[in-house]
Amino acid sequence: xxxxxxxxxxxxxxxxxxVAAATALLPAVGDAALAQQASGHAGHxxxxxxxxxEVDHATNGFDPHKILWDFDVGTVSTQSDGRQLxxxxxxxxxxxxxxxxxxxxxxxxYNGRVPxxxxxxxxxxRLRIRFINSSxxxxxxxxxxxxxxxxxxxxxxxxxxxxGEFTYELDAKPFGCHxxxxxxxxxxxxxxxxxxxxxxxxxxxxxxxxASLQAESRLMGSPENAKWQEMVMVMNAxxxxxDDENEFYCVNSIPFAYFDKPIRIEKERPVRIYLVNITEFDxxxxxxxxxxxFDFYDHGTTLTPTHRTIDTVMMCQAQRGIxxxxxxxxxxxxxxxxAHQSEFAELGWMSHFEVx
Amino acid sequence: xxxxxxxxxxxxxxxALIVALLLLWxxxxxxxxxxxxxxxxxxxxxxxxxxxxxxxxxxxxxKPVVIAQAQVDTAYRVFTATPLASGAxxxxxxxxxxxxxxEGEAHHIALLTATGAIIDHTIEVATATPILSxxxxxxxxxxxxxxxxxxxxxxxxxxxxxxSLSRPTMNFLLALTVGLLxxxxxxxxxxxxxxxxxxxxxxxxxxxxWVMLAVTTLVLLAMGRAKGVAPEGLRLATFIALGIGLxxxxxxxxxxxxxxxxxxxxxxxxxxxxxxxNVTEGIGIAVxxxxxxxxxxxxxxxxxxxxxPAIVGTVLGTQAVSPLWIAVCFGVGAGxxxxxxxxxxxLILRRSGPxxxxxxxxAAGVTAGLGIMYATALLV
Numbered sequence: 001x002x003x004x005x006x007x008x009x010x011x012x013x014x015x016x017x018x019v020a021a022a023t024a025l026l027p028a029v030g031d032a033a034l035a036q037q038a039s040g041h042a043g044h045x046x047x048x049x050x051x052x053x054e055v056d057h058a059t060n061g062f063d064p065h066k067i068l069w070d071f072d073v074g075t076v077s078t079q080s081d082g083r084q085l086x087x088x089x090x091x092x093x094x095x096x097x098x099x100x101x102x103x104x105x106x107x108x109x110y111n112g113r114v115p116x117x118x119x120x121x122x123x124x125x126r127l128r129i130r131f132i133n134s135s136x137x138x139x140x141x142x143x144x145x146x147x148x149x150x151x152x153x154x155x156x157x158x159x160x161x162x163x164g165e166f167t168y169e170l171d172a173k174p175f176g177c178h179x180x181x182x183x184x185x186x187x188x189x190x191x192x193x194x195x196x197x198x199x200x201x202x203x204x205x206x207x208x209x210x211a212s213l214q215a216e217s218r219l220m221g222s223p224e225n226a227k228w229q230e231m232v233m234v235m236n237a238x239x240x241x242x243d244d245e246n247e248f249y250c251v252n253s254i255p256f257a258y259f260d261k262p263i264r265i266e267k268e269r270p271v272r273i274y275l276v277n278i279t280e281f282d283x284x285x286x287x288x289x290x291x292x293x294f295d296f297y298d299h300g301t302t303l304t305p306t307h308r309t310i311d312t313v314m315m316c317q318a319q320r321g322i323x324x325x326x327x328x329x330x331x332x333x334x335x336x337x338x339a340h341q342s343e344f345a346e347l348g349w350m351s352h353f354e355v356x
Numbered sequence: 357x358x359x360x361x362x363x364x365x366x367x368x369x370x371x372a373l374i375v376a377l378l379l380l381w382x383x384x385x386x387x388x389x390x391x392x393x394x395x396x397x398x399x400x401x402x403x404x405x406x407x408x409x410x411x412x413x414x415x416x417x418x419k420p421v422v423i424a425q426a427q428v429d430t431a432y433r434v435f436t437a438t439p440l441a442s443g444a445x446x447x448x449x450x451x452x453x454x455x456x457x458x459e460g461e462a463h464h465i466a467l468l469t470a471t472g473a474i475i476d477h478t479i480e481v482a483t484a485t486p487i488l489s490x491x492x493x494x495x496x497x498x499x500x501x502x503x504x505x506x507x508x509x510x511x512x513x514x515x516x517x518x519x520s521l522s523r524p525t526m527n528f529l530l531a532l533t534v535g536l537l538x539x540x541x542x543x544x545x546x547x548x549x550x551x552x553x554x555x556x557x558x559x560x561x562x563x564x565x566w567v568m569l570a571v572t573t574l575v576l577l578a579m580g581r582a583k584g585v586a587p588e589g590l591r592l593a594t595f596i597a598l599g600i601g602l603x604x605x606x607x608x609x610x611x612x613x614x615x616x617x618x619x620x621x622x623x624x625x626x627x628x629x630x631x632x633x634n635v636t637e638g639i640g641i642a643v644x645x646x647x648x649x650x651x652x653x654x655x656x657x658x659x660x661x662x663x664x665p666a667i668v669g670t671v672l673g674t675q676a677v678s679p680l681w682i683a684v685c686f687g688v689g690a691g692x693x694x695x696x697x698x699x700x701x702x703l704i705l706r707r708s709g710p711x712x713x714x715x716x717x718x719a720a721g722v723t724a725g726l727g728i729m730y731a732t733a734l735l736v
Contacts, residue, residue, distance in 0.1 A: 048433050048434040048454050048455070049431050049432060049433060049434075050432055050433075050434060051425050051432045052425065052426075052434055052435060053424075099472070100424070100425055100468075101424065101425070102422060102424030102425065102470050103424045103425060103468055103469075103470055103471075103472050104470060104471060104472065105472055238472075240468065240471075240472025240473070240474075241468075241472055241473050241474050243474075247466075247468060247472065247474070255432070256432075343430050343431075346430065346431030346432065347427070347430060347431065347432060348432065
């Protein structure tokens with residue numbers, strides 16, 4: 001691509017320009033200079049910081065507003081030893097999708113969506129994940145969990161060639177908010193093209209008598225849990241020109257997805273966000289919530305907060321956690337949340353809650 | 357006669373058939389159907405008005421290039437593209453981005469195409485594109501005058517001193533002129549190639565630059581010798597003035613462009629340096645007419661011919677001329693300078709006689725000319 005002029009080196013033109021500009025500015029302030037003073041804020045549409053157009057979610061095969069609330073609990077059965085078995089089938093495909101209005105990204109996906117399905121299970125269960133690689137490159141599923149080396153998804157049979165498949169078997173431990181991602185080499189490319197997803201292990205309240213109410217509220221399907229508004233947010237980014245720098249920063253893959261169309265929050269019900277950072281190329285990402293403070297459970301592996309009463313949290317890649325907060329005392333309205341790296345925010349990681 | 361026409365027409369018909377076959381049968385599509393679209397783009401013009409950045413984007417590719425999103429200073433911005441998709445070949449799209457740009461600061465623009473590729477451009481120092489009114493035109497004309505006509509006229513003032521000079525001294529001065537012009541030629545070629553490099557590949561800016569140079573040299577040589585003799589005296593001075601004038605047109609365009617997009621650092625010594633530098637151009641024009649008695653109006657005409665194009669160039673340049681046209685102007689300017697170098701060289705040859713053209717005064721003159729131009733260029 002052309003268009004960038006070198007900033008270094010001697011350039012007679014610039015010197016000439018200086019001469020000319022100097023001369024032009026000497027006698028009087030010209031029309032140009034007067035015009036510049038009038039250059040104020042354009043005042044377009046929240047300052048005009050947004051993308052133009054609409055992403056076709058139907059063609060993409062996934063919608064960030066659905067991904068937000070979508071937990072895949074798989075198929076549950078009971079093993080002969082009486083232990084609960086949970087099973088999923090995950091297929092990796094080559095998947096070109098519209099990452100921002102009018103811009104196609106040649107990605108890879110699990111089950112046709114980026115991030116992949118949010119796998120949700122309960123502490124202590126046996127998990128069986130049948131992984132089919134229908135993509136043109138070798139892929140795997142590497143779980144952030146406690147498991148044997150042969151289930152690690154980095155080499156051997158657990159790294160699956162195109163057309164092949166492998167069944168990962170592991171125990172659901174430890175409880176928390178985790179993730180899985182492809183661990184094929186080159187790792188950067190395999191992650192940032194879209195092969196990642198959230199892996200949530202709910203705590204089993206019977207194992208945590210000291211905090212059984214908190215564990216109960218985290219356990220999907222329990223009456224305590226039904227009071228909560230639970231959502232999944234994967235902080236990701238896309239390098240559309242493959243120069244190892246991101247062009248778009250997002251939550252659940254589509255920049256500004258929750259900006260024009262805010263996330264609806266019922267003010268009386270508490271909010272729990274399963275938050276994962278899988279941003280490639282940048283060392284950290286962050287979340288800042290406007291006009292509110294939250295409790296944070298780093299990795300979700302504790303039942304008491306690791307940070308209390310904060311409004312910003314910073315994460316490295318693969319770091320994750322659970323945000324718990326309430327808008328019960330707030331007046332209804334639009335509340336912003338975004339990465340507090342302004343650059344990320346202005347490149348797409350800018351969102352709204354609509355508290356009703 | 358009939359058979360001549362037939363044999364001339366035959367290759368044309370065969371060529372038409374080959375092209376038609378390639379377009380209808382499309383045998384080459386199998387090679388390219390899997391290939392991703394090729395995209396090339398260059399931002400040719402930047403216009404800054406209050407609260408608005410406007411860009412002319414020249415695009416080229418195997419498919420129409422669509423500008424899907426626009427960033428200013430790594431933030432996505434609302435924008436309009438006209439037309440929405442530019443033509444596949446040498447399309448031109450105008451992008452208007454409402455943006456509260458800041459006077460005197462740099463702004464970085466990145467346009468994303470539908471394939472996710474980036475066309476980037478840096479506005480090094482944001483300055484409003486001058487709106488041409490009576491007052492600003494006058495101001496720009498004054499800048500052009502100061503760059504071109506004033507120093508040339510100042511140099512011409514040295515003319516009376518040349519009248520009583522000896523032959524070796526005159527040869528030295530003519531050689532000095534060759535040196536001055538050689539420096540300008542190198543400088544013009546450098547500037548022209550730099551502009552040509554910014555054009556999109558298919559426009560072949562660099563080739564066009566050299567072609568313009570060669571054609572201009574040949575046309576001017578032919579014009580100069582139309583009467584069968586090489587130009588001398590006032591005619592040669594006129595050609596030198598024309599060559600310098602065309603160079604100054606290109607220089608004016610560059611200055612105007614720099615004014616519109618460049619630095620506004622206020623430094624009077626730079627103005628002084630530039631004037632000293634260009635005074636030498638006037639001396640070069642005066643040398644061939646040392647033995648003549650030109651009228652005042654003829655002097656004025658020479659100064660105008662060499663200097664006024666800078667005014668035109670400066671005014672046009674502020675309106676963000678595409679680099680292709682600036683490269684063409686520099687090509688014409690370089691061609692005109694080359695013609696003059698050839699003619700002055702020929703004059704030295706005729707005056708010195710065979711075997712004398714590389715005499716000490718001539719060699720010293722060329723060296724001094726190059727040296728003076730380099731030294732005064734340091735002031736600019």
